[in-house]
Amino acid sequence: MDQFVIRGGRPLTGEVAIGGAKNAALGLLAASIMADEPVIIRNIPDVSDINTLLDAIADTGAGVDRMNRHEVCLNGATIRSYVVDNSYIRKMRAGYYMLGAMLGKYHYAEVALPGGCTIGSRPIDQHLKGFEALGARTSIRNSMVLVEAERLRGQHIYFDSVSVGATINVMMAAVYAQGRTVLENVAKEPHVVDVANFLNSMGARIKGAGTDVIRIDGVTRLHGTDYTVIPDQIEAGTFMTAAAVTHGDVTVRNVIPKHLECISSKLREIGCRVEEYDDAVRVIAEGPLKATRVRTLPYPGFPTDMQPQIAVVLAVAQGTSTVTETIFENRFKYVAELNRMGTNISVEGGSRAVIIGVPELKGASLVAPDLRAGAALVMAALAANGDSIVEEIGYIQRGYEDFVDKMKQLGGVIETVDSEEEARKFLLKQA
Numbered sequence: 001m002d003q004f005v006i007r008g009g010r011p012l013t014g015e016v017a018i019g020g021a022k023n024a025a026l027g028l029l030a031a032s033i034m035a036d037e038p039v040i041i042r043n044i045p046d047v048s049d050i051n052t053l054l055d056a057i058a059d060t061g062a063g064v065d066r067m068n069r070h071e072v073c074l075n076g077a078t079i080r081s082y083v084v085d086n087s088y089i090r091k092m093r094a095g096y097y098m099l100g101a102m103l104g105k106y107h108y109a110e111v112a113l114p115g116g117c118t119i120g121s122r123p124i125d126q127h128l129k130g131f132e133a134l135g136a137r138t139s140i141r142n143s144m145v146l147v148e149a150e151r152l153r154g155q156h157i158y159f160d161s162v163s164v165g166a167t168i169n170v171m172m173a174a175v176y177a178q179g180r181t182v183l184e185n186v187a188k189e190p191h192v193v194d195v196a197n198f199l200n201s202m203g204a205r206i207k208g209a210g211t212d213v214i215r216i217d218g219v220t221r222l223h224g225t226d227y228t229v230i231p232d233q234i235e236a237g238t239f240m241t242a243a244a245v246t247h248g249d250v251t252v253r254n255v256i257p258k259h260l261e262c263i264s265s266k267l268r269e270i271g272c273r274v275e276e277y278d279d280a281v282r283v284i285a286e287g288p289l290k291a292t293r294v295r296t297l298p299y300p301g302f303p304t305d306m307q308p309q310i311a312v313v314l315a316v317a318q319g320t321s322t323v324t325e326t327i328f329e330n331r332f333k334y335v336a337e338l339n340r341m342g343t344n345i346s347v348e349g350g351s352r353a354v355i356i357g358v359p360e361l362k363g364a365s366l367v368a369p370d371l372r373a374g375a376a377l378v379m380a381a382l383a384a385n386g387d388s389i390v391e392e393i394g395y396i397q398r399g400y401e402d403f404v405d406k407m408k409q410l411g412g413v414i415e416t417v418d419s420e421e422e423a424r425k426f427l428l429k430q431a
């Protein structure tokens with residue numbers, strides 16, 4: 001099995017280009033089948049979650065022409081199956097976006113029920129509540145979610161909790177509902193706005209994405225478009241925090257600095273210098289890092305998808321920090337791994353980590369428990385004194401394109417290997 005071997009202790013320095021946002025692209029790809037004309041999507045990241053969703057879309061009969069690594073042309077005109085089975089959903093949850101897209105367009109969809117996952121139970125009740133409000137019947141049979149409707153009518157829907165997935169899914173279905181839909185208590189993440197902008201570029205009439213209320217006036221037809229995905233806020237944030245924990249100096253390019261403000265301001269608070277340019281952010285971590293408090297919240301709050309990465313930085317900051325996770329119930333599994341590197345972190349009540357900063361991390365043999373925590377462990381290993389191995393890197397490849405190459409470009413000593421023997425050889429070469 002592939003694993004990363006890492007020799008830590010060098011500051012990351014230089015420039016890195018950020019790719020398209022995975023979580024925006026997943027929504028856009030599903031939404032693209034709502035037109036019966038060619039839809040070109042540019043700047044998609046080449047990561048396994050995206051490639052799995054493209055396979056699932058192709059399996060419905062839709063045209064999927066991968067023009068190159070980062071561009072794809074889709075066409076929903078040839079769809080003949082409204083089913084997405086578990087072979088896709090077990091690899092990538094976001095196939096549930098096909099529910100909203102196909103319910104809107106065909107008034108029928110069957111998608112495998114996404115189970116719990118390593119970061120929490122992740123129910124989809126708010127998605128179903130929204131579909132039902134629009135007039136759909138929903139049921140779960142043989143682990144498949146089935147949604148169908150004779151017709152969809154615009155409604156006033158108040159979500160009980162703020163959900164990125166439910167907001168995007170119900171927004172997609174409502175594009176084809178008769179009349180006006182008003183969605184309240186919605187998610188405001190940049191990728192929600194990107195999906196709305198994308199649908200509008202296909203002829204949808206969506207207003208208010210990025211605020212608490214989204215208004216959608218139903219249309220009967222969407223047309224083709226040519227659209228570029230926004231930069232990935234979390235990939236950018238990961239490299240920013242990697243700069244901080246390794247006491248480096250990294251410029252992340254191709255970003256929207258406004259989307260990174262929640263991360264930039266935390267990094268400044270703990271003693272980093274953060275410079276913002278039009279489409280780049282530079283993080284310089286020269287002096288000692290200071291403890292702080294972090295609480296994950298829906299956008300524009302601090303993202304849960306950056307929680308493990310900031311915890312790694314705070315693990316070597318002076319003083320006692322706290323990190324409170326308010327979005328998912330099981331997102332501290334990486335703490336046991338980090339503590340084997342010499343950190344002093346305890347988790348209270350499952351949702352709050354108390355981090356007593358230590359002067360340095362030690363290399364260790366580590367297992368990535370999920371995507372973002374996996375990236376955080378790599379960052380920790382790059383900062384640590386000594387050598388580390390990170391296993392289960394498939395999680396990391398779900399959401400980070402060329403992660404190893406990008407880290408190497410910044411001076412990180414890291415390689416993908418498929419055996420202990422290869423790992424040893426790589427480390428010997430570094431000596």
Ligand code: EPZ
Nearest residue numbers: 023094122123124125126127163164165166305327328371
């Ligand atoms: C999206 O997941 C992202 N995934 C996640 O990214 C991200 O962590 C999450 O939003 C929060 O920002 C994609 O965009 C594909 P939610 P999503 O619905 O939409 C509860 C990554 O690492 N909830 O906003 O599934 C839920 O349990 C990942 O890239 C309900 O109770 O998240 C959670 O506590 C992992 N009922 C909270 O809401 C529902 O019907 C937020 O979940 C839906 C959600």
